[in-house]
Amino acid sequence: MKLKTNAHSLRGTITVPGDKSISHRSIMFGSLATGTTEISHFLRADDCLDTLKLFKQMGVPITDDGKKITIEGVGLRGLKNPGKTLDVGNSGTTIRLLMGILAGQSFSATLTGDSSIQKRPMNRVMLPLKEMGAKVEGNQQSEFPPIQVTGVNDLQPINYHIPVASAQVKSALIFAALQACGETTLIEKEKTRNHTEVMIKQFGGNIEVEEKTIRVKGNQTFTGQSISIPGDISSAAFFIAAGLLVPGSQITLKNVGLSETRTGMIDVVKAMGGNIEITEIDELNESGNIIVSSSQLVATEISGELIPRLIDEIPIIALLATQAKGETLIKDAEELRVKETDRIQAVSDELNRLGASITPTADGLVIQGETKLTGGTVTSYGDHRIGMMLQIAALIVKEGEVVLDKSEAVSVSYPTFFDDLNELMEQTI
Ligand SMILES: O=C(O)C1=C[C@@H](OP(=O)(O)O)[C@@H](O)[C@H](O)C1
Ligand SMILES: C=C(OP(=O)(O)O)C(=O)O
Numbered sequence: 001m002k003l004k005t006n007a008h009s010l011r012g013t014i015t016v017p018g019d020k021s022i023s024h025r026s027i028m029f030g031s032l033a034t035g036t037t038e039i040s041h042f043l044r045a046d047d048c049l050d051t052l053k054l055f056k057q058m059g060v061p062i063t064d065d066g067k068k069i070t071i072e073g074v075g076l077r078g079l080k081n082p083g084k085t086l087d088v089g090n091s092g093t094t095i096r097l098l099m100g101i102l103a104g105q106s107f108s109a110t111l112t113g114d115s116s117i118q119k120r121p122m123n124r125v126m127l128p129l130k131e132m133g134a135k136v137e138g139n140q141q142s143e144f145p146p147i148q149v150t151g152v153n154d155l156q157p158i159n160y161h162i163p164v165a166s167a168q169v170k171s172a173l174i175f176a177a178l179q180a181c182g183e184t185t186l187i188e189k190e191k192t193r194n195h196t197e198v199m200i201k202q203f204g205g206n207i208e209v210e211e212k213t214i215r216v217k218g219n220q221t222f223t224g225q226s227i228s229i230p231g232d233i234s235s236a237a238f239f240i241a242a243g244l245l246v247p248g249s250q251i252t253l254k255n256v257g258l259s260e261t262r263t264g265m266i267d268v269v270k271a272m273g274g275n276i277e278i279t280e281i282d283e284l285n286e287s288g289n290i291i292v293s294s295s296q297l298v299a300t301e302i303s304g305e306l307i308p309r310l311i312d313e314i315p316i317i318a319l320l321a322t323q324a325k326g327e328t329l330i331k332d333a334e335e336l337r338v339k340e341t342d343r344i345q346a347v348s349d350e351l352n353r354l355g356a357s358i359t360p361t362a363d364g365l366v367i368q369g370e371t372k373l374t375g376g377t378v379t380s381y382g383d384h385r386i387g388m389m390l391q392i393a394a395l396i397v398k399e400g401e402v403v404l405d406k407s408e409a410v411s412v413s414y415p416t417f418f419d420d421l422n423e424l425m426e427q428t429i
Contacts, residue, residue, distance in 0.1 A: 001407035003394035005375070009248030010395075010424040016236045018043040018229035019257045020413050021167070021195045024051045024093050026227045028101065028175070029203045030071035031060040031079070035224030039069040041255075042229060046412045047091035054094065057082040058109075073224050076179060077153075081107035085146065088113040090340060090382075090412050092120055093168055095145060099125050100172030103134035104179025105151035112146040116340050116382060122147055124164055125172045132156050132176055132184075157182035157218065164335065165308045167192035167261075170214070174200070174207070180218040188212040192308040193261040202227070230257035230287035234312045235414045237265055238388045239424065241316045243292035244274045245323055245396050250293040251424060259286045264302075264309030266290070268317055272297040272324055299326030299369055307332050312339075314365075315389040318347045321367035322356040323396070330364035340383040340412075350378040350390055354397065375400020384412035391421065 023043040028051070030037030042048065042064075052069070056062050059080030061072040074080075079101070086109055088094040095111050099122070102109055112118070123143040126136050135150035157180045162169050170186060174196050177184035191212055200207045203222035208215040236253045243251035258266075258278065269276045274295040281288040297320060302310070310317065314333055321328035336343040348358040348365060353376045357368040375397055380387030387409045394402035410417045 001404050003391050003402040003404050004421065004425065005394045005397045005402055007246045007395040007425060010242055010246050011250055012424050013252040013254060014239065014420050014423060015254045016231040016239070016256060016420070017045065017414060017416065019232040020045065020047060020234065021093065021193055022229050022257065023048040024097065025171070025195050025199050026229065027051050027055055027062070027069070027071065028097060029199050029222060030073055030224060031055045032076050032101070033073035033203050033222035033224045034075050035073055037071040037073060037224040037227065039071070039227045039229065040067065042069045043232065043413070045415050046089055047094065050087070050089040050091050051094045054082070054086050054088065054098065057084070057086065071224070073222070076221065077105060079105050082109055085110045085112055088117060090114050090116055092117065092339070095147070096122070096125050096168040096172045097175060099129060099136060099147060099149055100175035102149040102151055103129050103132070103136065103176045104153065104155050106153070108148065108150035110146050110148050118145050120144070121338055124166060124169045128158060128160050128173055129176055131158050131160070132180060134176065155180040155218070157184040159185045161187045162189055165190035165192055166335070167196070167308070171196040174214070174216055177216045178205070178218060178220055183215055183217045186214045188214070190305050190308050191261060193259065195259070228285065230285060231255050232413070233257050233262050233265070236290060237313045237316050238392050238417070239420070240265065240269065240276065240290060240292050241320055242392050242395055242421070242424070244269065244295045244297065244320065245392070247294050250291070253290040255287050256290050257286060258288050261309060264306050265313040265317060267306065268300060268302060268310060269320070271300045272320065297324035299324045299328040301329045303329070303331045311335060312385060315343055315347045315385050316392065318358065318365055318367055319351065319389055319393050322351060322358070322369055322371050322373065324369040326369060328367040328369065330367070331361065332363055334363040341381040341386065343383065343386065346381050346383060346386045347389070350386065351393060353378055354393060354402065373397045375402050377403045377405070379405040380407060380409045382406050382409045384409045384414065388414065388417055391418070
């Protein structure tokens with residue numbers, strides 16, 4: 001696909017689609033609750049539609065009237081044998097959280113996904129689940145999908161230090177702990193997104209969180225709820241960057257989720273001297289509007305506990321750094337190597353192809369700025385976030401064409417991405 005280049009003044013207001021992490025979890029808790037759950041602003045993108053499809057295949061009545069999703073919950077242990085392999089598509093969140101959920105059900109099921117999923121590490125979930133007494137096996141004794149999970153009814157609680165900063169591992173273990181006999185204690189390496197913990201309380205359950213320690217008791221019951229999902233800050237991130245980079249721009253992003261565990265990019269943009277403002281904050285729903293305008297940026301350093309608060313935004317932050325004065329250093333981000341693709345390699349290879357000066361390291365990137373980006377042929381590698389980052393990069397290319405291979409990957413998290421961009425290119429304030 002030929003990308004839009006040489007953009008002038010992106011102006012106007014958009015509402016980005018619903019949060020991906022919260023959308024997945026709303027289907028899961030709605031299914032495991034008793035009673036009716038109604039979800040509005042659900043993310044109808046490939047990853048979350050795959051989660052929805054799989055819970056239907058496990059016997060949960062779920063309907064979509066185009067406005068809201070309605071779920072008739074079957075209770076914590078009420079899922080049914082799907083009678084076929086559960087295909088999670090491209091979604092790491094779906095496969096890992098489902099492993100924890102299936103560990104305590106009353107049937108055996110196989111989980112698989114696309115070629116990217118079949119390379120993503122699963123021992124991080126399988127090993128602690130086995131400690132809890134779960135029966136879970138990877139393909140030919142490896143840690144890779146297809147994964148077979150055979151539910152057991154006597155899962156044991158554990159005390160476990162999670163060795164990677166991962167909300168997916170934490171959430172999978174919380175789902176298993178909810179079905180165990182006794183209290184599980186989990187200690188995080190770094191604080192990660194807390195949507196599972198928040199939703200447990202929202203659905204009437206109990207969970208104790210003290211800094212990085214989480215305590216959760218087994219055999220809880222959940223009650224169906226009405227959920228309104230805020231916009232996804234990880235999707236908003238692309239238009240935050242576009243507003244900062246394209247001269248003469250001012251963009252308002254409405255009703256974006258602002259959980260403290262997700263707002264690392266806002267802190268980084270401020271540290272880089274970007275014009276960014278948060279308005280109309282709704283404390284209860286942890287959401288608000290984000291307003292950005294064109295800015296001269298300076299380099300920064302990103303590491304440590306900040307990393308999990310912006311893990312999915314690193315590709316687009318790397319693009320910002322190519323336009324910031326000085327050397328930006330990103331470290332402690334080795335998790336990027338095991339996402340939909342190796343994002344450290346993908347970001348440096350593809351942006352360097354367009355004229356950037358980025359050196360990949362084992363756990364991050366060293367980025368020199370400012371560099372002039374020029375035309376070229378690039379690929380998303382089938383990774384949605386790499387594809388969207390490259391379209392925003394193309395906006396500041398003044399000479400030559402930018403052609404993107406595998407552009408269809410954006411539908412994994414943001415099917416209306418190119419439409420929203422067109423709208424901003426056409427709107428006037
Ligand atoms: O729990 C979640 O919803 C997610 C957690 C993160 O993955 P890890 O837990 O593997 O870091 C993130 O990258 C992913 O997009 C969504
Ligand atoms: C890493 C991501 O998702 P997942 O792990 O669910 O595939 C992402 O959306 O950037």
